[in-house]
Amino acid sequence: MKYDIFTIVFFLLLSVFGFSQDSLRTVLAEPGDGILSLLRKQGIDPYEVFDEFVSLNHHDLRDSVHLIAGRAYVMPHMKVDTVAIVDSLQIQAKEVKEIERESYAIFGEKYKTVIAKSERLKGTVYYLVSGHGGPDPGAMGMYAGKAIAEDEYAYDITLRLAKELMAHGAKVYIIIQDENDGIRDERVLEIDRDEVAYPDKKIPLNQLARLKQRVAIINDLYKDNKGKYQRLIVTHVDSRSENQNIDVFFYHHKHSKNGERLAESIHKTFGAKYKKYQPNRTYSGTFEDRTSLYLVKKTHPAMAYIEIGNIRNKKDQVRIVDPDNRQALAKWISEGVLLDYEEE
Template sequence: MIDLFIRNKILFFFLGACLTGASAFSQDSLITVTAERGDGILSLLRKQGVDPYESFDDFVALNMTNLRDSVHLYAGRKYVIPAADLDTVEVVPSIKKQTTQIKKIEGKAFPIFGKKHEIVLSKSERLKGNVYYLVSGHGGPDPGAMAIYGGKSISEDEYAYDITLRLGKELLSHGATVYIIIRDENDGIRDERILEMDRDEVAYPDKTIPLNQVARLKQRVQIVNELYRRNRGKYQRLIVTHVDSRSKGQNIDVFFYHHEKSKNGKKLAESIHKTFQEKYRKYQPNRSYSGTFEDRTSLYLVKKTHPAMTFIEVGNIRNKKDQRRILDPDNRQALAKWISEGVLLDYED
């Protein structure tokens, strides 16, 4: 789906060990594990051999009352692991209650997501035929907004890029065609809190990113508009992801911009905004969501690009609360998942 990516069809067979008694993954005997210091939802699920991205929502639903801010684990507490959706096959009927579990998974490899995350499994074809252009803010010679966390520098471009990659993978899993406009072939999706800074990002497909700010923006506009022309007649949308920089004391929620004259752009921004409102009501009922969606045609990419689009600011990189939102890989995954659900809502509504 992503142009110029290596497309490999990969067949996996997960062969579980023989189990005594009822299947450990049956709905009647869900596994309970104790979270250790440093565990996140993704790492905890991986330790149990469960696909963390397929099971993320189920895990949250099962453990909602035992999570901090709906996404963080408490060390020392017990958590229920969702049942894996496995086909159970009786291998040796004559041996008392002995079973083997086999799961056959078919997917495609997209190396830009990195070794650990390159396989994209098909969830649906709900976005089949749709084209999405994903632009993460800054990159190359421009790191964007910066801050210090734990004595180390962190930069906007690295976190916006990681969220963008996770979003791209979600959209691909629903059959979309995805163009990652700002790209770093070395990084991939990363699960660390501190994302090391570099300057080797390029613009699609492999163009050097200019140092001059206006030249950088013009380059992105030209790339997106040329791809838009090539895909004329298809359903096309553009999503731009940034991390804001404000005073340290200013905590902001995720908010969205669109072109004032674009009904489709407004609808896209509104759909994602609505999804975030619903997620906050569900997972953080004691906390109001103050993120907004509004027109801001003064932004260069909003004004000059042709596809209907939304421009997303995911937080204030200098604020401690907002830093938790972007530094925690579970949070970055949740952001990407929620944005993708808003995209689905936009298309299907």
């Protein structure tokens, strides 16, 4: 029986993709495992399959992202970059196109590679600002007997968000940068003072001078990108009484309809995630105008200003010190951004 070249390639592809779909591999979680570490142990890039893992295992996760030791978890399928064609078949077929990827040192050696997921945000520009930095660590708390600082956790979440947006084709400007701190998976992030403002400006000690510097950088970039779809996202961690447990809040300029829609879209996404993954917990975060905030008032792009939680509250600390939670926060924000852009 004769087979043409396309029939042979079809069966080869089927053998690679199709036969492996019938059963999914499971792995037992060990004490101390998180989603990121469990996937990494299996040789899987956790940032590429995080959502799929949560969707496959949400009934066996505590608070939507925490593993339970001793429980079996379903592993997502590995993505295949290329399909090898057996030489002996002497097929003159084109190799399946390799997945597009680029490297960015700012994410750190371990996570520098950004793999393209889609072009859903192609042509868009996002400015991401993590709160404080440089001489100002921001709000402070204590965790496991060690000091933790707002700027380190806001920066880590911002890097994760930047990577998500870039994977969907967005042009991203990370306004506060630290060349020594890429994406980090530690619970206690070391505090330093070496952050700079884009591209390499020293951050002033004076608070008003710092805010003015950021406004000037963003507004200058906004002019440079005139005519493009542009949005700004600012990320902070709040500081309140130790006993005050808060949810994630979103602020916008009272006269900016686009900013209001962006904040509402991310807020709506968080509400949907809580309903799906934490049905026994009501999401109490809100979105509202907060034009009194300097960055909200003075920057030109439509923007959302996000407060992640209370760094001094033990329950809220879990949200920021757990790297799985930081990744989930970044993913949820990015999904809200996609919702906002695609519903415009």
